[in-house]
Amino acid sequence: MAKITAGVSTSHVPAIGAALDNGKANEEYWKPVFAGYDFSKQWIKEQKPDVIILVYNDHATAFSLDLIPTFALGCGEKYKSADEGWGPRPVPDVYCHQELASHIAQSVITDNFDLTIVNTMDVDHGLTVPLSLMFGETNAWPCKVIPLAVNVVLYPPPSGQRCYDLGKALRKAVESFDEDLNVQVWGTGGMSHQLQGPRAGLINKEFDNDFLDKLVNDPEAQARVPHIDYVREAGSEGVELVMWLIMRGALNDEVTEKHRFYHVPASNTAVGHLILENK
Amino acid sequence: MALDKPYSDIPGTTIFDADMARIGFHINQFAMSLMQAEHRERFKADERAYLDEWPMTEEQKQAVLDRDYNRMMSLGGNVYFLAKIFSTDGLSFQFAAATMTGMTQPEYAQMMLDGGRSPEGNLYKNEEKQGET
Numbered sequence: 001m002a003k004i005t006a007g008v009s010t011s012h013v014p015a016i017g018a019a020l021d022n023g024k025a026n027e028e029y030w031k032p033v034f035a036g037y038d039f040s041k042q043w044i045k046e047q048k049p050d051v052i053i054l055v056y057n058d059h060a061t062a063f064s065l066d067l068i069p070t071f072a073l074g075c076g077e078k079y080k081s082a083d084e085g086w087g088p089r090p091v092p093d094v095y096c097h098q099e100l101a102s103h104i105a106q107s108v109i110t111d112n113f114d115l116t117i118v119n120t121m122d123v124d125h126g127l128t129v130p131l132s133l134m135f136g137e138t139n140a141w142p143c144k145v146i147p148l149a150v151n152v153v154l155y156p157p158p159s160g161q162r163c164y165d166l167g168k169a170l171r172k173a174v175e176s177f178d179e180d181l182n183v184q185v186w187g188t189g190g191m192s193h194q195l196q197g198p199r200a201g202l203i204n205k206e207f208d209n210d211f212l213d214k215l216v217n218d219p220e221a222q223a224r225v226p227h228i229d230y231v232r233e234a235g236s237e238g239v240e241l242v243m244w245l246i247m248r249g250a251l252n253d254e255v256t257e258k259h260r261f262y263h264v265p266a267s268n269t270a271v272g273h274l275i276l277e278n279k
Numbered sequence: 280m281a282l283d284k285p286y287s288d289i290p291g292t293t294i295f296d297a298d299m300a301r302i303g304f305h306i307n308q309f310a311m312s313l314m315q316a317e318h319r320e321r322f323k324a325d326e327r328a329y330l331d332e333w334p335m336t337e338e339q340k341q342a343v344l345d346r347d348y349n350r351m352m353s354l355g356g357n358v359y360f361l362a363k364i365f366s367t368d369g370l371s372f373q374f375a376a377a378t379m380t381g382m383t384q385p386e387y388a389q390m391m392l393d394g395g396r397s398p399e400g401n402l403y404k405n406e407e408k409q410g411e412t
């Protein structure tokens with residue numbers, strides 16, 4: 001049987017990808033950011049997941065205003081790194097576990113979550129930066145990845161509660177898949193940041209750390225936090241954090257916090273990162 | 280009945296909701312078109328002529344020509360779409376964000392290094408409102 005063993009959450013700041021791709025990882029500015037992932041790189045080598053369900057958002061890359069799916073599950077064979085306007089990140093293609101993806105689609109939609117299915121799209125920094133942070137530079141990602149794109153660009157995104165509940169439905173789907181697979185769920189984006197308007201640059205360490213605590217220890221309460229709290233306190237783009245609730249919903253109520261990292265700044269953003277294992 | 284938009288009292292912030300997406304449809308789709316190199320070239324060669332191919336309002340076009348990002352956002356632009364414009368100009372997110380705050384890029388970068396903009400005094404348009412909510 002397939003099993004969800006752990007969850008990872010991390011910011012997916014595009015400048016982190018640019019720093020890696022342009023050989024700036026050893027600069028003073030970036031060193032502390034990447035140091036926060038040293039443990040994680042070692043940890044994931046030992047964990048050897050077969051599949052990662054990677055929750056992220058597209059940033060006006062694959063989805064323009066033509067079409068804005070709230071939840072879009074990648075079921076196609078593979079996904080390329082997108083050209084976001086300065087050439088694609090030089091990272092490998094992402095290969096999907098198509099059998100598990102279609103199983104999830106069938107199970108989760110039957111469970112009342114109206115997913116959109118995406119077979120063809122390019123994936124932007126939201127998906128590739130977390131992979132780079134966890135696996136470093138490589139010619140091929142060491143596992144399959146099922147992209148789950150969440151709309152957080154057009155307000156309102158799905159509610160925290162909806163995200164948390166979707167995580168639970170994902171877990172049910174994975175656990176009813178016959179093949180023995182070690183599956184992780186990743187939630188990405190955040191932490192506090194605002195990229196627009198006279199309030200750009202907002203960082204709220206108190207909010208972020210409270211979010212980290214609650215996500216680990218009282219996710220039900222965090223799931224009830226309304227969007228207005230995120231956009232007011234964590235910035236208009238900080239609302240990306242609802243995606244972490246999908247990861248958390250897919251785990252046990254009780255989890256072991258293996259790793260936590262928090263750092264300000266990476267470009268305009270507070271970087272947060274958690275590794276949670278099912279108890 | 281009008282929907283409640285509690286985010287309208289957040290200072291210095293435009294929330295890109297469904298109403299803004301309607302108003303900004305064409306300016307965002309114009310910006311999105313700059314993802315393709317040949318469109319970037321045509322835009323750079325004659326910005327006005329390229330903008331005139333899009334059914335945008337004159338105000339929206341002028342805001343683009345002026346690279347007035349706050350104005351573009353007040354007219355329905357979303358920052359992830361508008362990013363295609365400053366990327367075409369070869370400018371970073373941090374540069375663009377700085378222009379929106381009225382700071383120079385070094386000032387803005389220093390603010391971020393110092394821990395970012397503090398939430399204190401920046402959560403409500405009218406701080407007196409804090410008591411009511």
Ligand SMILES: [Fe+2]
Binds near residue numbers: 012057059240
């Ligand atoms: Fe993002």
